[in-house]
Amino acid sequence: MRYFNKKLVIVAALMATTGTAQAADVEVLHWWTSGGEAAALNVLKDDLANQDIGWNDMPVAGGGGESAMTVLRARVTAGDAPTAVQLLGFDILDWAAEGALANLDAVAAQEGWDAVVPPALQNFAKYDGHWISAPVNVHSTNWVWANKGILDDLSIDEPSSWEEFVAAMQKVQDSGKTALAHGGQAWQEATMFDGVVLSVGGVDFYRKAFIDLDPAALGSQQMVEAFNRMATLRSFVDDNFSGRDWNLASAMVINDEAAFQIMGDWAKGEFLNAGKVPDRDFLCFRVPGSAGAVSFNSDQFAMFNVSSPEAQAAQGEMARAIMSPTFQSAFNVVKGSVPARTDVPNDDFDACGKKGMTELAAASARGTLVGSMAHGHANRAAVKNAIYDVVTAHFNGEYDAETATEELVTAVDLAQ
Ligand code: GAL
Numbered sequence: 126m127r128y129f130n131k132k133l134v135i136v137a138a139l140m141a142t143t144g145t146a147q148a149a150d151v152e153v154l155h156w157w158t159s160g161g162e163a164a165a166l167n168v169l170k171d172d173l174a175n176q177d178i179g180w181n182d183m184p185v186a187g188g189g190g191e192s193a194m195t196v197l198r199a200r201v202t203a204g205d206a207p208t209a210v211q212l213l214g215f216d217i218l219d220w221a222a223e224g225a226l227a228n229l230d231a232v233a234a235q236e237g238w239d240a241v242v243p244p245a246l247q248n249f250a251k252y253d254g255h256w257i258s259a260p261v262n263v264h265s266t267n268w269v270w271a272n273k274g275i276l277d278d279l280s281i282d283e284p285s286s287w288e289e290f291v292a293a294m295q296k297v298q299d300s301g302k303t304a305l306a307h308g309g310q311a312w313q314e315a316t317m318f319d320g321v322v323l324s325v326g327g328v329d330f331y332r333k334a335f336i337d338l339d340p341a342a343l344g345s346q347q348m349v350e351a352f353n354r355m356a357t358l359r360s361f362v363d364d365n366f367s368g369r370d371w372n373l374a375s376a377m378v379i380n381d382e383a384a385f386q387i388m389g390d391w392a393k394g395e396f397l398n399a400g401k402v403p404d405r406d407f408l409c410f411r412v413p414g415s416a417g418a419v420s421f422n423s424d425q426f427a428m429f430n431v432s433s434p435e436a437q438a439a440q441g442e443m444a445r446a447i448m449s450p451t452f453q454s455a456f457n458v459v460k461g462s463v464p465a466r467t468d469v470p471n472d473d474f475d476a477c478g479k480k481g482m483t484e485l486a487a488a489s490a491r492g493t494l495v496g497s498m499a500h501g502h503a504n505r506a507a508v509k510n511a512i513y514d515v516v517t518a519h520f521n522g523e524y525d526a527e528t529a530t531e532e533l534v535t536a537v538d539l540a541q
Contacts, residue, residue: 149435150179151443153426154200155211156193158186159372161394165460169261172452178439183207188371189312189500201225206429208436209443212258214249214502215509217427221252227428229256232441236448241466245494246423249502258427259444261453262462263485266389266422266497267320267415270375270396271408275302275384283410287324287354290413294361297384304361306383308369311517315499315509317358317387318351318516324414325351328493331418335503335512336496338541344534352519352526358387359520378407387412389422389500393461393477402475409477411484419488422500423465511540 151173157166170180185193190213200206206225220226233239233256242250246260269290271283276293279300284290294304307313323331326347333342342348363383366374375395377383386392396407403409411418426447428440446452453464458473463481471482488494496502501509515536519529 149433149439150181151209151436151439152181152183152207153209153211154183154185154193154197154207156185156187156190157211158184159188159370159391159395161372161396161398161459161461162391164398165394165456168452168456168459169447172446172455173443176442176446178442178446181208188308188310189316191312194506201429206431208431208440209426209428212425212427213422213500214496215505216501217249217258217425218252219505220427220429221257225429226252226257227430227437227440229259229428229441229444232256232444236445238448238466241468242448243465243467243489245421245489245496246425246465249423250425258425259447260423260425260465261447262457262460263421263423263465264389264391264462264497264500265481265485266316266420266499267323267412267418268388268390268392269320269408269410269412270378270386270388270392271410272378272381272384273404273406273408274381276408281384283408284413285416287414291357294385298361302381303363303377303383304385305358306374306377306386307358307362307366308371308374309362309367309521310369310371311513312499313371313374313388314355314517314520315513316389316497318355318512319420319497319499320387320412320415321354321358322348322351322498323418323420323495324412325354327415328418328495331420331495335498338504338508338537340534340538343537344530348530348533349526352524352529355516355520356526359522389497390461390463390477390481394459397459397461397475403477409480417488417491418493418495419484420495420497420502421485422497422502424462425465507540508537511536 173180185196197210250258250260279296281293281296284293297304330347333339371388372395374386375392378386379396379399379401401407450469453466453469454473457464463485471479515529515533518524524532
């Protein structure tokens with residue numbers, strides 16, 4: 126019980142069984158500020174409102190959550206932690222190790238989370254055998270979002286190999302449209318790098334490089350090839366890519382300005398929010414060369430230690446609501462992700478959502494499900510940020526592929 130306040134655990138357990146404490150508001154820190162993300166967040170807000178749990182919104186804009194994490198650190202340092210916080214992967218475990226998170230064992234036991242949450246998510250939702258967060262979804266990063274109209278006009282088939290993908294982008298560029306919509310921010314380049322590394326060397330190489338941090342893999346010819354592929358992608362983005370937000374890059378594909386975007390399936394939320402329909406207006410497929418592999422990230426809500434019984438009751442109710450099967454379906458249909466439990470029917474999901482669910486289950490069964498480096502599920506933040514720096518410096522022309530590979534080995538070594 127090193128990291129839990131025993132008294133709080135007992136109070137929470139009592140409330141979970143007797144339901145006596147009145148739930149209060151929850152203050153929720155998150156980075157879901159784009160149109161599609163806000164639409165999904167509304168599903169959660171409404172769900173809680175129906176249970177008389179008030180919502181105190183604490184949005185911190187910035188895809189990938191880097192800015193949100195800076196704000197969170199400041200709030201916790203000031204002794205003013207928000208009640209519930211959107212967190213990813215290793216960040217959850219780090220906050221648990223600091224003793225900042227509440228124990229959710231009571232609600233997890235009541236609701237039977239152990240049996241329905243996939244082990245890959247439990248690895249991040251539990252610390253020392255105790256539940257410390259509630260997973261709301263499973264996203265994955267190795268996706269391409271394509272404008273179907275542009276592809277049809279140019280007679281481009283869905284590419285199935287890297288070479289076909291490059292040829293397709295060339296054709297689009299030759300037509301005068303932007304081939305690749307991209308937002309020049311480190312986390313977006315890292316998100317593309319997840320898929321590119323998988324396309325070069327599959328899950329074995331990905332694991333050795335990003336999860337085992339094996340210097341031989343990090344410094345290999347395959348890594349040089351991965352950087353070469355990033356340089357190829359760089360040659361297909363428009364001149365104004367620097368600093369662009371990811372959802373504005375999605376909008377370029379949505380508005381017929383660009384053909385492709387490599388981005389996690391939160392991009393689908395933008396397409397849906399704009400009234401677009403899979404297979405009619407847009408296509409979703411895995412980064413060519415990475416089919417079969419899934420680099421996942423799961424948004425989870427961790428509850429920070431609070432002392433008032435009402436606030437604790439609200440935390441428990443929020444965790445319970447997040448994990449309900451009907452909510453998991455309703456939320457993920459809008460968000461672009463897939464449910465964080467294995468027993469949710471796919472009936473309400475569109476073609477891309479069904480594909481995502483099938484591929485997640487298959488990758489999990491086949492051992493080709495890997496944590497996203499870019500979204501904090503492969504390694505701790507220090508390592509992730511070190512990789513970001515090298516990838517983004519190379520993308521912006523500071524290093525050639527060989528130098529970037531050498532820099533990557535050094536940066537990862539220093540970050541550990
Ligand atoms: C990811 C997060 C997604 C999405 C994306 C862009 O880190 O897991 O839910 O919000 O950032 O903001």
